[in-house]
Amino acid sequence: xxxxxxxxxxxxxxxxxxxxxxxxxxxxxxxxxxxxxxxxxxxxxxxxxxxxxxxxxxxxxxxxxxxxxxxxxxxxxxxxxxxxxxxxxxxxxxxxxxxxxxxxxxxxxxxxxxxxxxxxxxxxxxxxxxxxxxxxxxxxxxxxxxxxxxxxxxxxxxxxxxxxxxxxxxxxxxxxxxxxxxxxxxxxxxxxxxxxxxxxxxxxxxxxxxxxxxxxxxxxxxxxxxxxxxxxxxxxxxxxxxxxxxxxxxxxxxxxxxxxxxxxxxxxxxxxxxxxxxxxxxxxxxxxxxxxxxxxxxxxxxxxxxxxxxxxxxxxxxxxxxxxxxxxxxxxxxxxxxxxxxxxxxxxxxxx
Amino acid sequence: xxxxxxxxxxxxxxxxxxxxxxxxxxxxxxxxxxxxxxxxxxxxxxxxxxxxxxxxxxxxxxxxxxxxxxxxxxxxxxxxxxxxxxxxxxxxxxxxxxxxxxxxxxxxxxxxxxxxxxxxxxxxxxxxxxxxxxxxxxxxxxxxxxxxxxxxxxxxxxxxxxxxxxxxxxxxxxxxxxxxxxxxxxxxxxxxxxxxxxxxxxxxxxxxxxxxxxxxxxxxxxxxxxxxxxxxxxxxxxxxxxxxxxxxxxxxxxxxxxxxxxxxxxxxxxxxxxxxxxxxxxxxxxxxxxxxxxxxxxxxxxxxxxxxxxxxxxxxxxxxxxxxxxxxxxxxxxxxxxxxxxxxxxxxxxxx
Numbered sequence: 001x002x003x004x005x006x007x008x009x010x011x012x013x014x015x016x017x018x019x020x021x022x023x024x025x026x027x028x029x030x031x032x033x034x035x036x037x038x039x040x041x042x043x044x045x046x047x048x049x050x051x052x053x054x055x056x057x058x059x060x061x062x063x064x065x066x067x068x069x070x071x072x073x074x075x076x077x078x079x080x081x082x083x084x085x086x087x088x089x090x091x092x093x094x095x096x097x098x099x100x101x102x103x104x105x106x107x108x109x110x111x112x113x114x115x116x117x118x119x120x121x122x123x124x125x126x127x128x129x130x131x132x133x134x135x136x137x138x139x140x141x142x143x144x145x146x147x148x149x150x151x152x153x154x155x156x157x158x159x160x161x162x163x164x165x166x167x168x169x170x171x172x173x174x175x176x177x178x179x180x181x182x183x184x185x186x187x188x189x190x191x192x193x194x195x196x197x198x199x200x201x202x203x204x205x206x207x208x209x210x211x212x213x214x215x216x217x218x219x220x221x222x223x224x225x226x227x228x229x230x231x232x233x234x235x236x237x238x239x240x241x242x243x244x245x246x247x248x249x250x251x252x253x254x255x256x257x258x259x260x261x262x263x264x265x266x267x268x269x270x271x272x273x274x275x276x277x278x279x280x281x282x283x284x285x286x287x288x289x290x291x292x293x294x295x296x297x298x299x300x301x302x303x304x305x306x307x308x309x310x311x312x313x314x315x316x317x318x319x320x321x322x323x324x325x326x327x328x329x330x331x332x333x334x335x336x337x338x339x340x341x342x343x344x345x346x347x348x349x350x351x352x
Numbered sequence: 353x354x355x356x357x358x359x360x361x362x363x364x365x366x367x368x369x370x371x372x373x374x375x376x377x378x379x380x381x382x383x384x385x386x387x388x389x390x391x392x393x394x395x396x397x398x399x400x401x402x403x404x405x406x407x408x409x410x411x412x413x414x415x416x417x418x419x420x421x422x423x424x425x426x427x428x429x430x431x432x433x434x435x436x437x438x439x440x441x442x443x444x445x446x447x448x449x450x451x452x453x454x455x456x457x458x459x460x461x462x463x464x465x466x467x468x469x470x471x472x473x474x475x476x477x478x479x480x481x482x483x484x485x486x487x488x489x490x491x492x493x494x495x496x497x498x499x500x501x502x503x504x505x506x507x508x509x510x511x512x513x514x515x516x517x518x519x520x521x522x523x524x525x526x527x528x529x530x531x532x533x534x535x536x537x538x539x540x541x542x543x544x545x546x547x548x549x550x551x552x553x554x555x556x557x558x559x560x561x562x563x564x565x566x567x568x569x570x571x572x573x574x575x576x577x578x579x580x581x582x583x584x585x586x587x588x589x590x591x592x593x594x595x596x597x598x599x600x601x602x603x604x605x606x607x608x609x610x611x612x613x614x615x616x617x618x619x620x621x622x623x624x625x626x627x628x629x630x631x632x633x634x635x636x637x638x639x640x641x642x643x644x645x646x647x648x649x650x651x652x653x654x655x656x657x658x659x660x661x662x663x664x665x666x667x668x669x670x671x672x673x674x675x676x677x678x679x680x681x682x683x684x685x686x687x688x689x690x691x692x693x694x695x696x697x698x699x700x701x702x703x704x
Contacts, residue, residue: 225609257577
């Protein structure tokens with residue numbers, strides 16, 4: 001049995017919730033669009049199908065998309081019997097699916113460098129080994145991040161989270177925010193989670209609620225507008241969210257709505273943390289003001305599960321992300337430790 | 353033609369959007385639950401049907417419920433040929449539909465006092481006249497409130513509103529928040545409105561968007577979590593919301609989510625106004641901390657238009673309202689003028 005098949009078996013037996021895996025020279029992905037209604041597994045036999053699964057949002061979340069780059073290049077190697085050209089082409093095709101996905105870009109670039117530098121005669125074996133190393137590293141990073149973050153969680157805490165920053169968005173343990181929460185829970189801390197539904201795409205109501213249920217973590221769904229009042233009532237002790245990107249000064253770019261929870265946390269003296277990988281810190285962005293936030297089609301707001309919820313021809317806006325100023329962030333949880341202010345200098349230490 | 357029929361004709365010809373009206377000894381209400389999908393008009397022939405329409409949320413909004421008390425007592429007078437007992441009973445039955453609706457309570461009490469003090473022989477005619485006076489007053493209050501509020505709106509403003517505080521929640525001109533917006537628009541100010549969808553019941557996506565469309569006011573739908581980022585981008589110049597209740601110190605009790613917009617407005621230096629009737633100021637509440645906010649059933653959050661949006665058996669919380677601290681409120685717009693800080697003393701002047 002080869003190493004990647006063994007890893008898949010091991011991870012499944014550990015109770016991981018894998019967004020993508022390899023078995024017998026094929027890939028399998030969970031179609032996250034169908035959750036929580038049903039668990040649909042897609043079989044992937046070539047890189048084009050994988051690229052489509054990323055574009056169609058079957059796979060989503062920066063960690064999961066990052067490891068999809070690894071799996072896709074492995075698949076190309078398997079399908080081509082170790083043809084370097086095919087593997088490099090696969091990397092390019094996958095990168096093109098999400099030009100702004102920092103993790104995917106960095107992972108594919110790292111793999112591509114390896115391909116170019118590896119001697120031809122031992123390429124296939126070494127490449128597959130390298131890929132497995134990266135997948136194992138990614139999973140270990142999630143667990144480390146979870147350990148560091150869990151130290152911030154107290155027994156009895158109710159934790160607010162927004163959007164989905166969990167196992168299916170990462171390597172299967174708990175992604176970012178949910179690695180913190182899951183680790184605290186595994187350490188027998190008595191916790192409760194408020195998951196914000198996260199309109200318009202409802203990642204919180206659909207996927208975060210699904211994962212919390214799978215992991216047996218007590219949780220309650222709320223709408224995005226309720227966090228402030230619940231904080232004022234003293235019902236929330238911590239906020240832990242993921243991150244789409246962190247700027248060099250610690251400004252957080254994350255799913256729209258995050259900034260509102262951060263303002264509520266500041267106003268009510270509730271600590272606000274973001275969980276992120278050190279790879280998600282974008283040193284090319286001096287601050288959050290430098291990012292050009294994607295505005296998605298308005299019909300994603302006017303429709304819900306394909307149903308129009310507003311009068312016909314109503315226009316809508318959908319900034320996909322927002323920017324939370326660094327001063328509102330109590331700590332940035334990474335696989336290398338919890339980074340505290342001043343972020344400008346402290347984050348820089350993760351760069352090298 | 354009697355006076356109430358004449359008023360109905362006049363109001364319809366003026367382009368009002370009446371939530372309830374009287375024609376030929378019957379009442380008609382717009383079923384707000386069916387909006388914006390379709391405009392369903394219910395015919396109401398007795399007080400029991402009207403009480404059911406209020407309980408079932410066909411009629412909603414404190415102004416509309418208040419005038420429903422007047423219409424219901426008129427209907428009882430018409431049906432009973434001016435029997436005082438029947439009219440007083442009708443008032444009691446209507447008050448019982450919404451024990452916390454301050455406007456309804458005050459209106460019915462005022463009408464009941466009139467019934468008790470009115471000589472029997474001229475009762476029917478005088479009572480119907482009094483009811484018409486109150487209905488005309490209510491409409492005038494909306495227009496006055498709109499005038500005072502519109503003075504705060506500048507040419508070129510984009511105005512954020514939350515939930516539905518419009519014509520169908522009031523007497524048909526524009527209720528509270530939308531009276532301000534509509535008056536500014538009628539004065540040819542170049543304005544744009546962002547209407548927050550207002551989860552979970554989607555009043556903003558359904559009803560506010562519907563009214564803005566009817567009145568021809570340019571508008572854009574956003575989700576509740578987007579206001580903060582749009583303010584930071586400089587895209588919002590004013591916030592105008594309605595009010596469920598205002599405490600004696602100016603704390604605002606309004607649809608959940610309001611407080612988050614207020615924090616965002618404070619953080620970004622955007623003026624935040626509430627539009628209210630002087631009758632909605634509850635001097636029995638020293639501050640917002642004194643109110644016990646209603647928690648509604650969690651399945652109103654887990655379902656949308658009858659569809660489950662979350663895994664089965666997911667628990668949810670639904671505080672129907674939240675409390676916005678007086679310090680975050682730039683002014684309280686009433687039919688008697690715009691009240692500024694310090695609210696504790698300034699609001700008191702409206703009491704007598």
